[in-house]
Amino acid sequence: MLEVQGLECRRGDRRLFSDLSFALDGGTLLHVRGRNGTGKTTLLRSLCGLFTPESGDIRWRGESIRALGDDYRRELLYFGHLNGIKGELTGIENLSIAATLDGDRISEDAIWEALAQIGLRGFEDLPTRMLSQGQKKRVALARLVLSGARLWVLDEPFTALDVDAVALLQRLIAEHVERGGLAVLTTHQEVPLTSGQVERLDLGA
Amino acid sequence: MFRVFWTVLKRDLTLAMRRRTDVLTTLFFFVIVVSLFPLGVGTERKVLATLGPGVVWVAALLASMLALERLFAADYEDGTLEQMLLTAQPLSLLVLAKVAAHWLLTGLPLVLIAPLVGMQYHLSDAAIGVMMLSLLLGTPVLSLIGAIGAALTLGLRGGGILLSLLILPLYIPILVYGSGAVQVSDIAIADTQPYVALLGAFLMVAAIFAPVASSAALRISLE
Numbered sequence: 001m002l003e004v005q006g007l008e009c010r011r012g013d014r015r016l017f018s019d020l021s022f023a024l025d026g027g028t029l030l031h032v033r034g035r036n037g038t039g040k041t042t043l044l045r046s047l048c049g050l051f052t053p054e055s056g057d058i059r060w061r062g063e064s065i066r067a068l069g070d071d072y073r074r075e076l077l078y079f080g081h082l083n084g085i086k087g088e089l090t091g092i093e094n095l096s097i098a099a100t101l102d103g104d105r106i107s108e109d110a111i112w113e114a115l116a117q118i119g120l121r122g123f124e125d126l127p128t129r130m131l132s133q134g135q136k137k138r139v140a141l142a143r144l145v146l147s148g149a150r151l152w153v154l155d156e157p158f159t160a161l162d163v164d165a166v167a168l169l170q171r172l173i174a175e176h177v178e179r180g181g182l183a184v185l186t187t188h189q190e191v192p193l194t195s196g197q198v199e200r201l202d203l204g205a
Numbered sequence: 206m207f208r209v210f211w212t213v214l215k216r217d218l219t220l221a222m223r224r225r226t227d228v229l230t231t232l233f234f235f236v237i238v239v240s241l242f243p244l245g246v247g248t249e250r251k252v253l254a255t256l257g258p259g260v261v262w263v264a265a266l267l268a269s270m271l272a273l274e275r276l277f278a279a280d281y282e283d284g285t286l287e288q289m290l291l292t293a294q295p296l297s298l299l300v301l302a303k304v305a306a307h308w309l310l311t312g313l314p315l316v317l318i319a320p321l322v323g324m325q326y327h328l329s330d331a332a333i334g335v336m337m338l339s340l341l342l343g344t345p346v347l348s349l350i351g352a353i354g355a356a357l358t359l360g361l362r363g364g365g366i367l368l369s370l371l372i373l374p375l376y377i378p379i380l381v382y383g384s385g386a387v388q389v390s391d392i393a394i395a396d397t398q399p400y401v402a403l404l405g406a407f408l409m410v411a412a413i414f415a416p417v418a419s420s421a422a423l424r425i426s427l428e
Contacts, residue, residue: 050290070294073292073293076291081284082282082284082287084284085283085284086220088223089220089223093216097216100208100212101288102293
């Protein structure tokens with residue numbers, strides 16, 4: 001479903017990786033590993049179309065992601081180093097705006113439910129700048145609960161989370177893969193899966 | 206599609222209402238710059254009436270410039286802009302909504318306060334009417350063109366200065382026709398209509414092309 005062929009990425013004059021190829025089918029988790037500065041984030045951003053690779057092809061369902069454009073982005077959920085939530089808005093507002101922009105029609109009840117599930121009951125109506133780092137991250141992660149995206153691209157999703165939240169996120173990812181979804185993530189944490197398969201990719205090795 | 210436009214517009218207005226200082230700075234900057242001139246050049250009626258249209262327009266240019274830097278910067282810093290790029294919506298639509306919100310917050314107040322500041326320059330009622338009209342048509346163009354510059358200089362160090370150097374020259378036609386309209390409105394035989402029509406044409410062209418150009422610039426800036 002997601003195919004990468006002969007990918008080469010550069011940052012300035014430095015070549016991060018070249019001739020990178022892999023193919024992923026539904027129900028797969030790709031665990032990207034490597035030391036700092038080996039291009040993990042760059043690879044993930046390329047997969048989202050945020051970064052233009054030097055050469056190579058990224059295809060989704062057989063078509064180049066550049067050509068697919070909005071159709072590809074509809075099936076994609078990216079979670080980067082920045083949480084992507086507004087501090088002045090409440091968790092509810094943040095999530096309902098995100099859902100509208102993603103083209104999902106999600107009721108407010110579903111958003112309350114998602115926030116409760118992610119462990120933020122009682123904090124739904126606070127501007128998110130009042131929340132702690134970990135709680136902000138939880139608000140952003142609530143998008144995973146709500147989203148119907150097929151491909152999840154998660155860049156270090158476990159940082160700043162406590163033990164409970166880590167377990168919760170691991171469960172969410174496992175369920176997503178179980179439903180036949182794809183997940184690509186960089187992390188130093190293992191994600192135990194109940195079904196589906198884990199692929200590993202080592203950068204800079 | 207209209208729902209998406211409305212969501213982004215409402216989002217930016219809500220954000221501004223929860224952080225009012227950003228909005229008020231632009232307005233006060235405009236009022237202060239315009240008010241400084243009568244204090245500096247004296248109270249000669251004729252001099253002020255000649256200077257008025259130009260000064261008000263230059264102040265509007267600078268005020269809109271001042272506010273532009275924040276157009277995308279806040280969203281860039283917290284990652285929401287990145288998320289906007291990854292939604293399945295046309296980016297130019299989102300940009301247009303952001304620019305519309307930006308204009309409502311920084312451009313429209315200038316139009317509304319123009320009669321008050323115009324009084325300091327002994328402008329006639331007719332001239333003030335034309336000034337409001339020209340600002341109403343001209344300030345959205347400033348926001349639209351400015352958005353391209355703001356997108357291009359996003360995340361650069363010293364982006365503010367670069368933005369002024371990049372954008373102010375592009376503002377010249379608006380300044381010429383905007384202040385020109387007010388100046389000729391005091392001449393009995395001259396007609397302001399061509400000036401207003403030209404400003405309207407600028408607005409239409411900018412509304413079509415600027416969002417597309419800004420979204421292309423945003424994609425480059427976020428790489």
